[in-house]
Amino acid sequence: MPIKTHWSLVGIMLARVMTVCIAIHASAQLHLPPQGYRSTVLSVEGKSVTCSSAGKPVTWVANYGLTDVGFTKASQLVFAGLSSLEIQYNPKTLLSMPGDLQLFWLGHECGHAYQQTTDEDAADCWSAKTGVKQGWFTLADFAQLSADMQNNPGDSTHAPGSERIVHIQKCMGQPDSNSNQFCPTLQNYIQQASKEFISLRGERKKPKPELTNDRWEASDVLPGAHQCTVWGRDQLLSAKVGCLYTKDSTETVDSLETKVEFCVKDLGFSSKKDAKGNFSFAVQDDADSKPTIDVRDTGDNILSVAVNEAEATWEAWSKNH
Ligand SMILES: [Zn+2]
Numbered sequence: 001m002p003i004k005t006h007w008s009l010v011g012i013m014l015a016r017v018m019t020v021c022i023a024i025h026a027s028a029q030l031h032l033p034p035q036g037y038r039s040t041v042l043s044v045e046g047k048s049v050t051c052s053s054a055g056k057p058v059t060w061v062a063n064y065g066l067t068d069v070g071f072t073k074a075s076q077l078v079f080a081g082l083s084s085l086e087i088q089y090n091p092k093t094l095l096s097m098p099g100d101l102q103l104f105w106l107g108h109e110c111g112h113a114y115q116q117t118t119d120e121d122a123a124d125c126w127s128a129k130t131g132v133k134q135g136w137f138t139l140a141d142f143a144q145l146s147a148d149m150q151n152n153p154g155d156s157t158h159a160p161g162s163e164r165i166v167h168i169q170k171c172m173g174q175p176d177s178n179s180n181q182f183c184p185t186l187q188n189y190i191q192q193a194s195k196e197f198i199s200l201r202g203e204r205k206k207p208k209p210e211l212t213n214d215r216w217e218a219s220d221v222l223p224g225a226h227q228c229t230v231w232g233r234d235q236l237l238s239a240k241v242g243c244l245y246t247k248d249s250t251e252t253v254d255s256l257e258t259k260v261e262f263c264v265k266d267l268g269f270s271s272k273k274d275a276k277g278n279f280s281f282a283v284q285d286d287a288d289s290k291p292t293i294d295v296r297d298t299g300d301n302i303l304s305v306a307v308n309e310a311e312a313t314w315e316a317w318s319k320n321h
Pocket of ligand 1 (some may be wrong): 119
């Protein structure tokens with residue numbers, strides 16, 4: 001699923017955001033489109049942002065004339081007619097914000113279009129949830145957004161920033177989308193690593209001639225993965241559970257890395273990126289005795305998230321076998 005983001009930014013708020021963030025991104029080399037430029041895809045920090053409404057693509061229209069808002073009121077356009085659905089945005093305002101907040105606000109506008117609603121809370125909520133699910137809206141982004149919105153007084157159609165933030169926070173915690181299962185599932189994998197992931201073993205998979213270790217379907221699947229497999233240990237390989245994702249406009253190595261980071265940061269894991277752009281997570285001072293997590297592009301448009309049992313656990317076992 002593409003990033004379905006549509007945004008109608010709030011004037012006062014955007015002005016504030018812009019002021020706050022200009023310094024941070026002043027050095028970014030940005031390609032500003034000409035006035036009136038129309039496109040169904042926006043590029044934000046290397047991500048392609050598209051939005052749809054009722055199954056039809058929404059057109060982004062660059063408009064530097066938007067004053068303090070950054071984006072036009074999408075709500076008016078959304079219902080103007082689905083044949084010409086468009087969202088206006090101010091590229092300069094947009095690009096003055098940190099990348100993930102650009103996505104959040106574009107997501108807000110897309111939330112109006114996608115859900116076909118003028119409700120501001122629904123648009124905020126949709127954007128935040130989509131961002132969490134797709135990996136570009138993290139706790140750090142939420143903290144930044146909170147700081148930017150805190151003193152926004154709101155206007156006739158928008159609640160004060162402080163109220164919106166409370167609503168967004170509530171909404172992110174609501175268990176109505178499977179994205180909220182990502183962290184519990186991953187954390188369960190990590191917990192089961194010390195027990196060879198035995199409790200996660202589902203149906204046994206047929207052995208492959210070239211593989212020596214046993215494999216099972218995982219009984220608990222990371223949301224969005226098309227399959228997860230539990231691998232038994234042998235003398236050559238440690239036990240692990242690995243989940244495969246299709247690489248598309250939604251999932252990249254980076255989006256998965258962000259998602260994983262969001263879930264394991266508090267457990268002491270930090271990630272390292274290798275030359276190929278793959279990530280490995282480990283607990284810094286305790287790398288051998290703690291599980292590790294890999295986020296990799298395996299080629300053929302397949303990405304993998306794998307939790308490996310701790311090196312020390314596996315070595316202790318292999319000494320006795
Ligand atoms: Zn709105």
